[in-house]
Amino acid sequence: MANQKLKVGFVGWRGMVGSVLLDRMRSEGDFDQFETVFFSTSQAGLEAPGESCEKTLWDAYDFEALKKMDIVLTCQGGDYTKKIHSDLRGNGWKGIWLDAASTLRMQENSCLVLDPLNKGLIKDEIHKGTVDFVGANCTVSLLLMALTGPLKAGLIDWVTTHTYQAASGAGAKNMKELLKQMGYLYNEGGKKELIEDSRSDILKLDELVNLDLQGKTQYPKELFGAPLAGSLIPWIDSPMENGQTREEWKAMVEANKILGLNQDENIAIDGTCVRIGAMRSHSQALTIKLKDGLDLKSFEELTANAHEWVDFVPNTKEATLEKLHPAHYSGTLKIGVGRLRPMNLGKEFVNVFTVGDQLLWGAAEPLRRFLRLYQEVTV
Numbered sequence: 001m002a003n004q005k006l007k008v009g010f011v012g013w014r015g016m017v018g019s020v021l022l023d024r025m026r027s028e029g030d031f032d033q034f035e036t037v038f039f040s041t042s043q044a045g046l047e048a049p050g051e052s053c054e055k056t057l058w059d060a061y062d063f064e065a066l067k068k069m070d071i072v073l074t075c076q077g078g079d080y081t082k083k084i085h086s087d088l089r090g091n092g093w094k095g096i097w098l099d100a101a102s103t104l105r106m107q108e109n110s111c112l113v114l115d116p117l118n119k120g121l122i123k124d125e126i127h128k129g130t131v132d133f134v135g136a137n138c139t140v141s142l143l144l145m146a147l148t149g150p151l152k153a154g155l156i157d158w159v160t161t162h163t164y165q166a167a168s169g170a171g172a173k174n175m176k177e178l179l180k181q182m183g184y185l186y187n188e189g190g191k192k193e194l195i196e197d198s199r200s201d202i203l204k205l206d207e208l209v210n211l212d213l214q215g216k217t218q219y220p221k222e223l224f225g226a227p228l229a230g231s232l233i234p235w236i237d238s239p240m241e242n243g244q245t246r247e248e249w250k251a252m253v254e255a256n257k258i259l260g261l262n263q264d265e266n267i268a269i270d271g272t273c274v275r276i277g278a279m280r281s282h283s284q285a286l287t288i289k290l291k292d293g294l295d296l297k298s299f300e301e302l303t304a305n306a307h308e309w310v311d312f313v314p315n316t317k318e319a320t321l322e323k324l325h326p327a328h329y330s331g332t333l334k335i336g337v338g339r340l341r342p343m344n345l346g347k348e349f350v351n352v353f354t355v356g357d358q359l360l361w362g363a364a365e366p367l368r369r370f371l372r373l374y375q376e377v378t379v
């Protein structure tokens, strides 16, 4: 394979994760390193992006076309993976399947990619001949990126994480629905006049907003199924038998798989996943149980110096308001880590709040970096 460029087929590049991935690959000059073909499930035959080696989009359901790729990178979603992956393998294709969706994450022969945490494991899997590589759940990747230092030092017994997840976690169409909800709350039903009149009755305004939120108007909520702007939704993904949502279930199983921990070494992780009206970037409030008593200074140093992407925020009101929120970290690769303090629960407990762009480290970045790592290891 010496000096040969790997042929990469992109599926799902038009969606939220795919668009961010392409942006990052452009900024890092990645497209010079690969021969690329762009596929679509809905626009085959239309013009392909400038980076494509082919003028038009290829059909993402065409097995013969997919089989020509060394790597198929898909951000199209789980339905596409379910429909295509096993048949493509059944057709004898032995290339690398690199996926943002959850479908293959917990399969025994797949590897989760988050190289700042598990580069060694990824390399071992490449050498072993593993062919299915998957980006982990966004909150899981962000959690591990925030706690890399204490995790690598083996300090953590268990973690409870309560999440505040942005609308973009549900995809491009849902982001638009959140904005429509915001616009509806402000503009419709005579509220705009009341908001702008400084003498208006606040209870009247609140009553009109409640009519929207309680489904008595045309306030749009088809995609989220519940009000998000002006409210929140403590449910993400499908139900599990034990009462967790699938999003909550992913935290522990995926984190331990990334860390390569076997069952008796597992770190317990659990909490409630909540969708909030942020546009982009997920936040998490963590209660961490340490194996030994907390040494606040050394915990802070380990956390802050773990890698170049941690942005440690001192536990002050000024620093927190300045930085520790989705607005500050959206569009950046930095992971904000702050609100670090001991807890009343006991000497082994520590409180942390963390924020990161779930479309970057939570989705696109580990995939982009896997492409480069795979190329480095094999070409």
Ligand code: NAP
Binding pocket: 011, 012, 013, 014, 015, 016, 017, 018, 039, 040, 041, 042, 043, 075, 076, 077, 078, 100, 101, 102, 136, 137, 138, 168, 169, 170, 171, 172, 173, 358, 359, 362, 363
């Ligand atoms: P998405 O924005 O809904 O895009 C998926 C596909 O929908 C696109 O590739 C496009 O495919 C089609 N599409 C239809 N209408 C569109 C429109 N108006 N704008 C853009 N695309 C449109 O999905 P996503 O959020 O990127 O998620 C993709 C996968 O990544 C999912 O499995 C998800 O679970 C996973 N993931 C998402 C996040 C996140 O934060 N969003 C984080 C980690 C993992 P065609 O061009 O073929 O029509």
